[in-house]
Amino acid sequence: QSALTQPRSVSGSPGQSVTISCTGTSSDVGGYNYVSWYQHYPGKAPKLMIYDVTKRPSGVPDRFSGSKSGNTASLTISGLQAEDEADYYCCSYAGSYTSWVFGGGTKLTVL
Amino acid sequence: EAQLVESGGGLVKPGGSLRLSCAASGFTFSNAWMSWVRQAPGKGLEWVGRIQSKTDGGATDYAAPVKGRFTISRDDSKNTLYLQMDSLKAEDTGVYYCATRIGSYYGSWGQGTLVTVSS
Numbered sequence: 001q002s003a004l005t006q007p008r009s010v011s012g013s014p015g016q017s018v019t020i021s022c023t024g025t026s027s028d029v030g031g032y033n034y035v036s037w038y039q040h041y042p043g044k045a046p047k048l049m050i051y052d053v054t055k056r057p058s059g060v061p062d063r064f065s066g067s068k069s070g071n072t073a074s075l076t077i078s079g080l081q082a083e084d085e086a087d088y089y090c091c092s093y094a095g096s097y098t099s100w101v102f103g104g105g106t107k108l109t110v111l
Numbered sequence: 112e113a114q115l116v117e118s119g120g121g122l123v124k125p126g127g128s129l130r131l132s133c134a135a136s137g138f139t140f141s142n143a144w145m146s147w148v149r150q151a152p153g154k155g156l157e158w159v160g161r162i163q164s165k166t167d168g169g170a171t172d173y174a175a176p177v178k179g180r181f182t183i184s185r186d187d188s189k190n191t192l193y194l195q196m197d198s199l200k201a202e203d204t205g206v207y208y209c210a211t212r213i214g215s216y217y218g219s220w221g222q223g224t225l226v227t228v229s230s
Contacts, residue, residue, distance in 0.1 A: 038217070038220075052216070089156050099172060100158040105155045
């Protein structure tokens with residue numbers, strides 16, 4: 001079982017919005033503003049999409065946004081496109097002992 | 112643009128050893144903190160460990176499941192990161208990724224190399 005809990009799958013139609021949740025504890029997600037999100041196509045290198053909860057690296061479309069409330073972080077993808085179909089993973093700093101924890105991943109299907 | 116290419120994966124028996132390599136290019140490797148992250152079949156990502164840049168001390172840190180069995184090292188003259196894996200167990204099976212750690216996130220990743228621990 002992964003340290004952070006994500007839904008196994010979400011789906012949406014082109015143009016719609018979807019939100020992927022990432023639930024941790026006060027020792028990780030709730031305790032630090034160091035949540036990042038990664039897009040992963042199987043067999044490819046994961047790609048950073050969001051860091052520090054809400055920041056978007058250059059080159060990532062502004063359709064991707066991040067937020068956090070308490071122990072749950074969220075990734076929202078608006079204006080869904082077929083190319084967004086991938087696996088998405090959250091990651092959080094968890095303190096100097098555990099260091100970094102990831103979620104179990106969410107498979108996004110664009111219907 | 113940063114590029115990371117892992118190699119060295121393969122089939123190994125329980126109790127055996129394997130050394131993975133990660134060749135880096137497109138950025139100043141010697142200044143980078145580097146990490147290894149793995150993914151067991153059908154599971155999520157799992158942080159394995161990291162090594163600081165030598166200028167920041169070169170310290171290593173490991174996840175509890177691999178501490179004492181895995182060793183991360185680097186050769187800045189070759190722009191290469193290593194993961195020495197000893198006393199391998201079936202639960203170490205998975206795809207191993209190297210990644211650059213930039214402050215609070217993993218900026219660039221490789222495509223991974225598959226390690227299978229089985230008799």
